[in-house]
Amino acid sequence: MxxxxxxxxxxxxxxxxxxxxxxxxxxxxxRPGMYCYAAKAESVETLGLxxxxxxxxxxxxxxxxxxxxxxxxxxxxxxxxxxxxxxxxxxxxxxxxxxxxxxxxxxxxxxxxxxxxxxxxxxxxxxxxxxxxxxxxxxxxxxxxxxxxxxxxxxxxxxxxxxxxxxxxxxxxxxxxxxxxxxxxxxxxxxxxxxxxxxxNIDWIATPVSNCYQTGNHLGIQPHAFKDMLDFFTEDIEEITGVNVEPQFNKKGADILFITPSGDVFADPGTYTCQGYLILFKYLKDKYDLDVTWSTYASEGGNFGFFTSHETMKRLNAKMFAEAKRLGVKWILGGECGHMWRVIHQYMDTMNGPADFLEEPVNPITGTKFENAKSTKMVHICEFTADLIKHGKLELDKSRNSNISLTYHDSCNTARGMGLLEEPRYIMNNVCDNFFEMPENTIKEQTFCCGSGAGLNAGENIELRMAGGLPRANAVKYVHEKFGVTHLCCICAIDRAVFPTLMEYWVPEVDVIGIHELVGNALILPGEQKRTTDLRMEPLPGMEEEEMEDEDE
Amino acid sequence: MNQKYMLPLIGVFLLFLLAYAGVEGANMQWAFGIIFPYLAVILFIGGFIYRVYGWASSAVPFRIPTTCGQQKSLPWIKQNCIDNPDTASGVFVRMVLEIFLFRSLFRNTKAGFARDETNRLSFSWEIFLWVGALAFHYSFLVVLLRHLRFFLTPVPACVRFLEYLDGIIQIGLPGIFLSGIVLIAAVLFLLARRIFDGKVSYISLASDYFPLFLIIGIAATGISMRYFTKVDIVSVKEFIMSLVTFHPSIPEGVGGLFYAHLFMVSVLFAYLPISKLMHIGGIFLSPTRNMANNTRAKRHINPWNYNVKTHTYEEYENHFRDKMIEAGLPVDKKE
Structure with missing residues (x-):
């Protein structure tokens, strides 16, 4: 640091x-601290650049x-x-x-x-x-x-x-x-x-691009390791809820293919958001028989090709439709991410469509047609979850998040390259009681960047990142001091990767959380045991003493 | 002295002097009254078409509007139909507001940085640039429209009505036109901003100052002719009509000031297509504003889309098959 x-x-x-x-x-x-290291030759070679x-x-x-x-x-x-x-x-x-x-x-x-x-x-x-x-x-x-x-x-x-x-x-x-x-x-x-x-290029972009191309995701997690990571989360969730939420991989004929940034699979606190997805899909499977599959081939929602060239973006993005076609799913559901959604929303169909092998997306549980996604056939998980909540399809226990005071960071790309503003707010207000907006000129279409987007979330340019994140952190500090905000909520894997560092630097008292972590905490799984901790294994509100006893035993 | 604004200032002054002396000293009315204005109009029309055609012939590969409000998504979520339009009519309203009311500029904020223990960054609404820009553009438009009286016989009722409104405050004779005063005030404000605001001064080029000085020159000569030197309006009208009807004839008794005014207007028209003043045309074509945000609902076609090399599932499985089988992941080929 x-x-x-x-x-x-x-x-x-x-x-x-x-x-x-x-x-x-x-x-x-x-100047050191302000630039990222040069791209390694082998990473540039992978794609023949x-x-x-x-x-x-x-x-x-x-x-x-x-x-x-x-x-x-x-x-x-x-x-x-x-x-x-x-x-x-x-x-x-x-x-x-x-x-x-x-x-x-x-x-x-x-x-x-x-x-x-x-x-x-x-x-x-x-x-x-x-x-x-x-x-x-x-x-x-x-x-x-x-x-x-x-x-x-x-x-x-x-x-x-x-x-x-x-x-x-x-x-x-x-x-x-x-x-x-x-x-x-x-x-x-x-x-x-x-x-x-x-x-x-810089290496923090070129190497993820190379990994994504060869292995399927930015971090170069190989298929078996990808499965191991999710199995590991499954064990944790079983310990907390008593329910086995085991996901499906590469399953042909599933209803929905789910793609999220690999950061959610790999790095805290995104991993807890990932656990939220697993809990949601298990709930939908048990209650409504919805069949969701993950893919190890298209295991990256993010697209650092977007930060390289239009052509590279297209080459990486092609996997999403290709995998959906191979698996024969009806439509694609996308996880929480910023630039991933700029690419899906404003580029994907043009570059790699038409997706005529998919169906116009309909939520089979509520019957809602996602009219705004009828050509690309890819739905944002916040649109999906908001729809489920609106129709009363999720049983939620808000009190499990009652020790959290939230503020929300609009990701640049979903705010200004899409307009996904109210869906996440609706979800947050349904899974948590304490929500406070940051000042008006720093949210929604005027939101401030985390300071580390577009491939700049490296370690060597930390001064640049802390400086660039200052306006965002400053607004968080304001609501932290005024309303006692404890958690900064976001719907972007890069945000989740970089905000902990930024908060530690500028507002050390504030923690970072994804929306579907909150959902995962609040959602009552069929047949679950009495939960005493949240997904981070911290005691739930009112359960502090029981947790202590558990530990004593 | 700052070259970036001193050179344009001197340049505009020389342009004025050239026309004034050319007419008063060398009797070159034919050049400044006939040749340059015709040439300027040709350059203006030709250049404008050339530039717009140039933009129009560039492709629009992606639909990438900047969204400034809630998207159209679920039926119970209220969409911001103007700042995040998904239909042509929404885009139309957005563009009308942008072109006629400078909607984006209206949002302008000013960042403040409290240098105390709070270290707070604050963002307050900053309306002055919007007011100045709007005042400038509209007063200029009114002045231009008022000048139609010289180009049309009989003078259309709407032009006379505009003049009536513009001169509604009656002080002395001839009546004062508000538009001229507002124009000068607005240009001086924009100029002052360029010179005294540290950030704007730093980004400004000579080509940012030049049109401002030129417009000041045009407005100042126009105002002096109307209120002080009292140019012979009848002769001017006859002269302009002779240009419009392509039977140019130089009038008697119109002095160098008029030709300097006309020459600077000619320079402005000829300069427009090769300068940033082309924002007049560009704003209509800006893809971040004039496109609907419905890319997921309606496929946009990229005219130069081409096939690319991808890493296929087959290649991927070939690479990882053993590991996948071992981990119990489904594979397409067992070996």
Missing amino acids: ADELKPDELLDKIDHTPARGSWMDTSVQI PNARAWNPLEDDWKLPENWQEILHNGLKERLEKFRTFKIFMDICVRCGACADKCHFFLGTGDPKNMPVLRAELLRSVYRNDFTHAGKILQSISGASKIAGNRPLTLDVLKEWWYYFFQCTECRRCSVFCPYGIDTAEITIIGRELLNLLGL
């Missing part, structure tokens, strides 16, 4: 007023192909034709500055190049120079280019791109405020795609 930089020191460094002068006069300083080699961002020589400028120029040209977003966003920004203080990285670091407008200008300056008529004319007048904000693509510029496109979490908050809807995520996505043409 950022031992070198205490929270107070980090706060002291923040200055939101840039120095005077031109941003082009300051060249990039790649270009220029796999060992390199180090701190060294002068990045081992680029000789014609790297030409590669980027052609790459840029191609993408201007392929993406109207990109072309328009290059052309129409008026630099009004509305986005400037909307970025969590700017708010947390004070680095002016983290203002969304400047992040885009890093690329736009080269675009203007190389692709506009005015830029070409100005090149011939000495000094004119720079005053007009144009510059040639030099190695310094490339390094600056790399540094700052990997300091953006593609959260789209700036896009909400832009009068033209300019979406920095789109610019970062294409910026990273260009960098990948030269093999300039």
Whole structure:
């Protein structure tokens, strides 16, 4: 952890007023704590991506192909034709500055190049120079280019791109405020795609991508180990509830294929959310005979390909439909995750559809047609669970969560790339009595990023992560102090992986929890024993003494 | 001195001087009155079409609206039909609000950072940029529409009515047009923001200052002609009509100030298509705003979608078959 930089020191460094002068006069300083390690050659090779080699961002020589400028120029040209977003966003920004203080990285670091407008200008300056008529004319007048904000693509510029496109979490908050809807995520996505043409990925993205491609999930959990993990949860749940919730794997002819980020299977506190899923599916199996299967092949909901290139995203995402087809399920249910849902909601059907081998999703228990998913045929588990609760199909004991005071973090992607706002709130209010919203300008479509999304949840860039997470943590701190909030609830595996560290840094008294962990605690399984602990094996409210006795025995 | 705004300022001043001296000193009325305006109109129309065509010919591979409210999902959850539209009519309303009322800018907030023991970040509503932008665009529009009186005979009733409203506050003669005052005030506000707000100043380029100075120049020359030097309106109208009917003739008794005004307007029109001012056209085409958020309900087609190499289940099973069998996982082939 950022031992070198205490929270107070980090706060002291923040200055939101840039120095005077031109941003082009300051060249990039790649600083430890703020960048992620370079992609390992073997990870880049797995997918046959270009220029796999060992390199180090701190060294002068990045081992680029000789014609790297030409590669980027052609790459840029191609993408201007392929993406109207990109072309328009290059052309129409008026630099009004509305986005400037909307970025969590700017708010947390004070680095002016983290203002969304400047992040885009890093690329736009080269675009203007190389692709506009005015830029070409100005090149011939000495000094004119720079005053007009144009510059040639030099190695310094490339390094600056790399540094700052990997300091953006593609959260789209700036896009909400832009009068033209300019979406920095789109610019970062294409910026990273260009960098990948030269093999300039970071390892925290490249290795999960490689694992996901070969083994089925980011963490490289092999099929038998994946099963072992869930079997292990099954044992824990049996100890707590007395019920065996054993899941099914790769089952042909099941009703529903369930896919969630592998982070839920592997890392606390996501594992408890995973246990919540297992309990829910067991409940639905026993009560309503709903047949849900997991897959070891499509065992990753997340898609770090999205942070690499559109093509890589498509290559990883293809497994979801392919596996659903192979297993012959009716439709797909997706677990709690942020960018996974941006990909499913806004890209999957276009890239890998049409899913004409699946049925339009209907909840067989309530009869609800998921009209909003009738083409992609993939339903968010919050939509699914909210529907079950609304129809009174789940027997819930809220009191088991009564020692929890909740606030809720809207994931960037489900908020601004989907609009999943009320479904999770409805579930939370049905499984817990104490729910408090963070301030208005920090939730729903204005939610602040965790600071570690888009593949930036590595260990080596911890200062960047703590700085980028400051606005979110600050709002959590506010409700913690005002309402005594104890738990930060979220529906994203990256959130669950990174918030514990962020909370420990800024608001150490607040714990992190997923929605389906709360559901798992509250849901009364048929034939369960009297529960004395929650899924974390902590005593339930009112059961503290019984737990002590148990331990004494 | 900051080159980023000094150069555009000097540039605009030179443009003014060029036209003024060209007419007053060298009798180049034909150039500033006829050739440049025609040229500017050609460049404006041609350039505008070229740019919009350029955008339109780029593909829209994915439907990626920025959603700013509740999606359409379960029937009992109230959708935000405008900020998260799933139908064309919802998108239409969203776009109308965006184009005519700058809805996204209306949301603008200002971040505050309390440097005390709380270290609290706070976000307050920041309305001034929205007010300034709206005042600027609408006053400019009214000024433009008022100028239709010079281009049309007889002057349409709606233009006269607009003039009536614009001049509803009667102080002295000729009556004051509110639009001119609001325009100047709004441009000065936007300029002041660019110069004095540290963040905005840092991101601003010469090409951000240039149109502001140019518009100030246009407004200032227009205002002086109307209120102070009292240009001969009848001659100006005859002259403009001669341009409109393609029988250009230079009027008598119209001085350099008018030609400077006209020349700067010509420069603005010619400059528009090659500059950020193209946001006028771009806003209509912005895919994060003009698309419905119904990608899961209705498949969007990517015109350049292509097949990719994937790691198939077969390859996966071949790799892990033994381990899968050992763990009791179902396999497609036993060996």
